[in-house]
């Protein structure tokens with residue numbers, strides 16, 4: 357099957373500055389794909405190139421098998437920018453009808469699709485003008501308008517960044533519902549969002565993809581590097597002092613309770629064996645030992661040096 361998105365060796369320079377530096381990317385059709393990177397990593401630039409809003413300096417880019425500027429793509433794509441803007445005096449229905457007219461949808465299809473999408477995005481029955489909408493409502497209308505033409509790929513730039521937790525959940529559930537029908541490509545710096553809804557992920561850093569693939573595969577491939585252990589003992593601070601500096605311990609932080617430590621370890625299996633021995637040697641009592649695979653956050657921090 358043709359990939360939804362296939363990018364190879366993508367380079368974008370601004371003057372002397374190499375903002376994208378040989379970026380490779382493959383997104384399967386029907387997947388919910390998270391394009392993850394810290395601020396300035398190159399996400400928006402990549403998105404703009406995929407949508408033919410910016411030109412690349414080198415490399416190949418195919419969207420549904422076409423060059424981004426191919427006019428055949430126009431009807432096949434939907435896009436919602438990070439801060440969607442609408443005329444303040446319009447209602448959601450008027451926004452949808454205006455967008456439908458750009459695709460020359462017949463009146464019946466416009467009405468049917470508008471009803472469906474306003475229902476899907478929780479805006480059915482909202483008759484007020486867009487100017488009074490909350491950010492979450494605007495974002496949902498942005499997604500609805502981007503779906504009016506039943507696109508094969510929906511592009512979203514940081515769709516949840518400006519939203520409160522409830523607004524984020526609603527938008528993420530909405531993206532999940534599109535799985536299998538529409539390829540969803542969304543850029544974000546929010547790791548929990550990716551963990552919640554994505555099948556596949558690419559982590560971009562310094563204009564390159566540093567890890568990519570199905571979420572489980574990325575976790576397995578890079579999760580072995582660092583895992584986590586939650587450990588509860590009767591004297592956490594003595595254990596903390598003893599563990600600090602050991603070669604298999606990459607970091608120790610206090611956890612939620614005073615008797616619990618969160619350990620970042622270089623090898624989860626080795627640590628699970630060594631830790632009880634350390635606790636016994638100190639004459640402490642082990643109350644809990646809970647190994648955890650590296651989260652996407654551990655992987656992200658390890659690969660991009662975020663927070664360094």
Ligand SMILES: Nc1ncnc2c1ncn2[C@@H]1O[C@H](COP(=O)(O)OP(=O)(O)OP(=O)(O)O)[C@@H](O)[C@H]1O
Pocket residue numbers: 370373375393394395396397398399400401402545
């Ligand atoms: N028109 C431009 N001229 C010069 N530099 C630019 C231009 N657009 C973007 N950049 C630079 O390219 C780098 C990548 O920017 P980009 O917006 O793609 O990052 P991003 O991953 O989307 O981050 P953010 O979440 O902050 O938007 C940044 O360092 C940015 O300053």
